[in-house]
Amino acid sequence: MTTLIAFSGSLRKDSFNTRLIQALPSLAPAGTTIAHFDISELPLYNQDLDAETVPDIVAALRAAVAEADGVIIATPEYNHSYSAVTKNLIDWASRPFMKGPIIGKKSMVIAVTPGPGGGVHAAQATAEVLSLLGGTVVAQVTAATVHEKVDASTNTVTDAELAAHISQGLAAF
Numbered sequence: 001m002t003t004l005i006a007f008s009g010s011l012r013k014d015s016f017n018t019r020l021i022q023a024l025p026s027l028a029p030a031g032t033t034i035a036h037f038d039i040s041e042l043p044l045y046n047q048d049l050d051a052e053t054v055p056d057i058v059a060a061l062r063a064a065v066a067e068a069d070g071v072i073i074a075t076p077e078y079n080h081s082y083s084a085v086t087k088n089l090i091d092w093a094s095r096p097f098m099k100g101p102i103i104g105k106k107s108m109v110i111a112v113t114p115g116p117g118g119g120v121h122a123a124q125a126t127a128e129v130l131s132l133l134g135g136t137v138v139a140q141v142t143a144a145t146v147h148e149k150v151d152a153s154t155n156t157v158t159d160a161e162l163a164a165h166i167s168q169g170l171a172a173f
């Protein structure tokens with residue numbers, strides 16, 4: 001049994017990256033469960049809040065990452081890198097110093113865009129940070145023109161190649 005926790009680094013309602021997170025369970029191998037953890041209410045990282053007692057959502061986030069066998073981050077590409085929301089998630093999950101639950105975790109990075117670039121820079125930058133935190137990035141999945149590859153009404157991946165890449169990535173955990 002493999003338990004994965006998935007995060008979207010986009011807060012917008014019609015986010016393609018969030019849609020892919022919602023499509024993940026249907027693309028996962030048998031025996032893999034994937035929970036979507038909503039980080040829209042996660043405060044901006046502030047070391048003053050990161051005290052002996054932390055906000056409830058931070059405690060829940062850290063517990064969920066600690067308990068999971070791996071983490072999936074789907075991030076939008078903003079200005080050739082990941083979103084601030086993605087970095088905020090990683091920063092909270094990277095603490096306490098040297099003990100943060102994301103340190104050393106297996107991960108998969110997804111970055112999709114409606115444009116032609118396909119989120120390659122966002123995926124690469126996110127993977128670099130996760131690797132520098134001691135983790136193994138088992139897969140990076142990117143896709144251009146994603147609006148043509150996902151059915152917005154059902155959150156289904158309609159593009160066979162993208163679906164296969166996601167399934168292979170999930171199997172790599």
Ligand SMILES: Cc1cc2nc3c(=O)[nH]c(=O)nc-3n(C[C@H](O)[C@H](O)[C@H](O)COP(=O)(O)O)c2cc1C
Binds near residue numbers: 076112116
């Ligand atoms: C501030 C900002 C910067 C962006 N920069 C890029 C970029 O560098 N490369 C790219 O392919 N798309 C870029 N985009 C377009 C996003 O890929 C697009 O809005 C995408 O739908 C965001 O992901 P989401 O659908 O998950 O919210 C940018 C969008 C915004 C709002």
